[in-house]
Amino acid sequence: xxxxxxxxxxxxxxxxxxxxxxxxxxxxxxDFAKPFKRGGKFKDFLKTLPAILAGVEFNRLVxxxxxxxxxKKPILWGLGGHVIKTGLAPVLIDLMRRGFVTGIATxxxxxxxxxxxxxAGRTSEDVEAQLARGRFGMAxxxxxxxxxxxxxxxREEIGFGEAAGHFLAxxxxxxxxxxxxxxxxxLAQAYRHRVPFTVHLALGTDIFHVHPGADGAALGAxxxxxxxxxxxxxxRLHRGGVYLNCGSAVILPEVFLKAVSAARGLGKPLSGxxxxxxxxLQHYRPVQNVLLRPARALRARAVSLTGPHELLIPLLAAALxxxx
Numbered sequence: 271x272x273x274x275x276x277x278x279x280x281x282x283x284x285x286x287x288x289x290x291x292x293x294x295x296x297x298x299x300x301d302f303a304k305p306f307k308r309g310g311k312f313k314d315f316l317k318t319l320p321a322i323l324a325g326v327e328f329n330r331l332v333x334x335x336x337x338x339x340x341x342k343k344p345i346l347w348g349l350g351g352h353v354i355k356t357g358l359a360p361v362l363i364d365l366m367r368r369g370f371v372t373g374i375a376t377x378x379x380x381x382x383x384x385x386x387x388x389x390a391g392r393t394s395e396d397v398e399a400q401l402a403r404g405r406f407g408m409a410x411x412x413x414x415x416x417x418x419x420x421x422x423x424x425r426e427e428i429g430f431g432e433a434a435g436h437f438l439a440x441x442x443x444x445x446x447x448x449x450x451x452x453x454x455x456x457l458a459q460a461y462r463h464r465v466p467f468t469v470h471l472a473l474g475t476d477i478f479h480v481h482p483g484a485d486g487a488a489l490g491a492x493x494x495x496x497x498x499x500x501x502x503x504x505x506r507l508h509r510g511g512v513y514l515n516c517g518s519a520v521i522l523p524e525v526f527l528k529a530v531s532a533a534r535g536l537g538k539p540l541s542g543x544x545x546x547x548x549x550x551l552q553h554y555r556p557v558q559n560v561l562l563r564p565a566r567a568l569r570a571r572a573v574s575l576t577g578p579h580e581l582l583i584p585l586l587a588a589a590l591x592x593x594x
Contacts, residue, residue, distance in 0.1 A: 391451045473490065
């Protein structure tokens, strides 16, 4: 049967080949992973990682964080709710004490999870089951207290994160003593260590926004002050600081980009820092706003690591502890 197409397949007989030894190649056995030996130490495990792709990126991030701490540059962590509800607060609290966390920015979801853990030792409700009952997001203490704290923050002219941390660490206002699980609360421990903790709300996205005590003006004022505080921190990333976006696909990447823009607009020098995105998916906004745009415009170095937070962050923490 003759083909109906008027285009003949391309013939390859005229192509020239070259010896494999002369062709540029990216991978050699020197880059390969090495089997881990029984009885080895963690530093020995790190040496077994392949010097390829994520193996290289991981070590670059470790080096950047070590250098930032050594130079006393900011190390800012942007945390989505998933990071908190997968139980990583103790790891991050330990890094805070070691000087690898100098600022924390969160979404409203992360605020809720940390607050509930500190207060009650439990979080992450069954959304489908509660939604069917018309009870999703209706936890009394979560809604009442967070809205009360937003009003307290507005009145005292402090940020939402500082107000919540103060409450969990000291029990004020309106409670006796620290929260029962304050030892595993990022909010409480950041307050005790004077590490700025900023909360970046998108009104209408969090459960306490639909409670009777919600006050849009108070929520906005508390979160807006936190945004300005985060901008002050981001402005200090110049020449060696690190920003890590962990588990926020939209809100924190947008907050980070606007903070960088504000700092540059005010004439502050801001270049030569490091950004990283750690998530189980590489979403559009973290890739653009955290990695690519700062790298192209401000000579930032970008690191992308894809995987579950519950594995990536403990692995990163262990490497930092071992190397420091």
